Amino acid sequence: MGWGLIRLWTLLVYLFMFLPVAVVVLLSFNASQFGSFPMTGFSVRWFVELAQNEAILRAFRTSIVLGLLTAAISTTLGVLASLALVRYRVPGSNLISTLLIAPILVPEVVLAVALLLFLNFLSINKSFVLLLFGHVIFTLPFVVLVVQARLVSIRRDIEEAALSLGASPVQTFFEITLPLMLPAVLAGGLFAFTISFDDITGTLFWKPGGVETVPTQIFAMLRNSISPEINALGTVMIVLTVGLPLLGAAIARQLARKSGG
Amino acid sequence: MSSVTLTDIVKRFEAFTAVHKTSLDIPDGAFVTLLGPSGCGKTTTLRMVAGLLDPTEGEILIKGRKVNDVPIHKRNLGLVFQNYALFPHKTIAENVAFGLKYRGVAKEDARKRVQEALDLVQLPGVGDRYPKQLSGGQQQRIALARAIVIEPDVLLLDEPLSALDANLREDMRVELKRIQERIGVTTIFVTHDQSEALAMSDQIVVMSNGRVEQVGPPEQVYNTPASEFVANFLGASNILPARHVGSDGDAVLLDADTFGRVAVPAAKAPNLASEGPAKLVIRAEKLQLAPSGTPVNGELAIDATVETVDYQGQAVRYFVRAGHTQLQAINMIDERPFSEGAQVSLRLRPRDCAALPAS
Numbered sequence: 001m002g003w004g005l006i007r008l009w010t011l012l013v014y015l016f017m018f019l020p021v022a023v024v025v026l027l028s029f030n031a032s033q034f035g036s037f038p039m040t041g042f043s044v045r046w047f048v049e050l051a052q053n054e055a056i057l058r059a060f061r062t063s064i065v066l067g068l069l070t071a072a073i074s075t076t077l078g079v080l081a082s083l084a085l086v087r088y089r090v091p092g093s094n095l096i097s098t099l100l101i102a103p104i105l106v107p108e109v110v111l112a113v114a115l116l117l118f119l120n121f122l123s124i125n126k127s128f129v130l131l132l133f134g135h136v137i138f139t140l141p142f143v144v145l146v147v148q149a150r151l152v153s154i155r156r157d158i159e160e161a162a163l164s165l166g167a168s169p170v171q172t173f174f175e176i177t178l179p180l181m182l183p184a185v186l187a188g189g190l191f192a193f194t195i196s197f198d199d200i201t202g203t204l205f206w207k208p209g210g211v212e213t214v215p216t217q218i219f220a221m222l223r224n225s226i227s228p229e230i231n232a233l234g235t236v237m238i239v240l241t242v243g244l245p246l247l248g249a250a251i252a253r254q255l256a257r258k259s260g261g
Numbered sequence: 262m263s264s265v266t267l268t269d270i271v272k273r274f275e276a277f278t279a280v281h282k283t284s285l286d287i288p289d290g291a292f293v294t295l296l297g298p299s300g301c302g303k304t305t306t307l308r309m310v311a312g313l314l315d316p317t318e319g320e321i322l323i324k325g326r327k328v329n330d331v332p333i334h335k336r337n338l339g340l341v342f343q344n345y346a347l348f349p350h351k352t353i354a355e356n357v358a359f360g361l362k363y364r365g366v367a368k369e370d371a372r373k374r375v376q377e378a379l380d381l382v383q384l385p386g387v388g389d390r391y392p393k394q395l396s397g398g399q400q401q402r403i404a405l406a407r408a409i410v411i412e413p414d415v416l417l418l419d420e421p422l423s424a425l426d427a428n429l430r431e432d433m434r435v436e437l438k439r440i441q442e443r444i445g446v447t448t449i450f451v452t453h454d455q456s457e458a459l460a461m462s463d464q465i466v467v468m469s470n471g472r473v474e475q476v477g478p479p480e481q482v483y484n485t486p487a488s489e490f491v492a493n494f495l496g497a498s499n500i501l502p503a504r505h506v507g508s509d510g511d512a513v514l515l516d517a518d519t520f521g522r523v524a525v526p527a528a529k530a531p532n533l534a535s536e537g538p539a540k541l542v543i544r545a546e547k548l549q550l551a552p553s554g555t556p557v558n559g560e561l562a563i564d565a566t567v568e569t570v571d572y573q574g575q576a577v578r579y580f581v582r583a584g585h586t587q588l589q590a591i592n593m594i595d596e597r598p599f600s601e602g603a604q605v606s607l608r609l610r611p612r613d614c615a616a617l618p619a620s
Binding site for chain 1: 311313332333334335336337338339340342344346347348349350359360362363364404407408411417
């Protein structure tokens with residue numbers, strides 16, 4: 001009896017969490033032109049319209065370029081910062097570490113306004129580069145956290161062995177350290193990409209006029225009407241942001257298995 | 262010709278001095294062990310030779326070349342670590358071939374040398390496996406193969422046997438010595454294990470608190486300790502206060518509390534200069550227990566009582582009391598050990614004793 005109740009309750013919790021998502025996915029295949037129940041038939045017409053909507057396609061391209069650049073820059077900076085903090089004795093490394101992680105702790109709105117005011121103070125206009133800069137700031141902590149954790153577990157003597165055998169420090173990094181921490185680097189990059197791709201708060205503050213990312217585009221479209229296209233777009237977003245990390249995790253596991261790490 | 266020369270090496274970490282002015286000369290092809298308790302500076306010394314640490318003062322020469330400013334990857338050294346430090350993402354063959362890649366060895370030649378190295382460590386068939394598929398002992402053999410395949414000027418071994426099980430450790434000890442003799446590479450071995458040091462070394466460097474206490478072949482270091490620290494660190498010793506009262510031919514005469522006058526061979530009291538206070542060193546295994554009343558034959562004999570019996574299988578360690586002095590004796594077991602409380606006669610040949618100055 002007791003277990004039965006707990007099971008039922010658990011089921012309700014999951015329904016509460018995932019039903020809205022399921023509804024969006026379901027309605028994106030609705031033939032009716034009203035994005036709501038009852039469904040009148042199965043159709044992919046909203047996906048087709050989505051693919052022909054120039055504004056959305058442009059937003060998609062912007063989001064992907066922004067996400068990829070954010071991931072690339074964050075990962076590079078994150079790996080370098082982690083190396084410095086874990087492998088070398090940097091003065092004030094605790095403080096630096098805390099400052100690098102801080103953007104996670106500060107509410108995003110505050111961070112967004114602060115950066116905007118700062119740019120104003122410097123009389124710099126908003127631009128795509130600055131939007132990118134903002135995304136790097138708040139994706140960097142995730143990369144640093146993941147990569148640092150991995151780097152700590154890579155024994156220093158493995159690198160010393162490589163050095164003693166004649167590999168220069170740079171060769172040692174590319175032959176030994178980087179391959180061993182590759183799963184963490186990929187995971188960090190994926191985090192950075194999906195966070196950037198999903199972000200709306202910071203993006204709304206930082207984006208220059210005329211530039212829309214997918215979330216800001218949806219937001220703009222919602223202000224006019226609830227179009228079934230948005231459901232279709234939502235479905236695509238869900239597939240991307242859930243599917244990519246899953247794919248990444250699978251690749252990382254495969255790599256880890258091969259390397260015996 | 263000497264292979265490695267350290268001249269007045271000092272290593273300070275901020276206020277802490279890990280190695281005090283140390284000089285050392287390691288001949289070509291020798292197996293030299295740095296022996297001492299943890300924190301004695303042996304690993305720091307090894308890491309300075311390797312180039313993983315910079316000496317604060319002094320010079321390091323390898324094959325006559327000053328290497329203070331030569332980075333580790335240009336020193337041509339073989340380095341073996343306690344925890345093997347194999348590259349987990351590379352196969353055994355790739356691990357062993359790693360150093361050859363940076364020496365411009367042609368692929369075909371490299372494959373042959375890897376095979377020879379694997380044969381030498383008696384693991385010929387494991388080239389395609391990954392490190393984690395091998396046991397600890399096998400991994401350490403691979404680490405050794407990886408270090409010697411590059412024909413290093415010096416082989417540096419940092420406690421390479423400490424992570425292995427006791428039985429395996431003794432096998433590996435013999436194996437390691439065999440390989441070292443076979444290829445004749447100059448070797449510096451760091452350990453805190455006196456039996457490894459005694460069994461393997463041509464020369465032992467005993468270190469304590471960042472200073473060299475004694476340098477010499479195993480027998481000399483064991484039988485003629487140069488300091489109380491060495492006498493206590495290698496084996497078990499009884500160190501008794503005594504007085505140096507003169508000499509008699511090739512012997513130095515010492516008056517000790519319980520034993521009376523003992524004639525220690527001069528060769529075993531090299532640091533005893535003038536008459537006066539001194540210390541008598543008696544190895545625990547040189548003190549033999551006999552049943553009371555057994556005839557004496559040229560030895561010193563004193564009466565004692567057995568206080569504690571520490572049974573060790575083939576040997577037994579006794580703590581005995583003679584007058585006010587407690588002594589330690591390690592004897593092989595003939596039939597059965599003496600029991601606690603037994604009255605025994607302690608036997609000692611004066612020529613087995615050594616003497617030290619009273620610090």
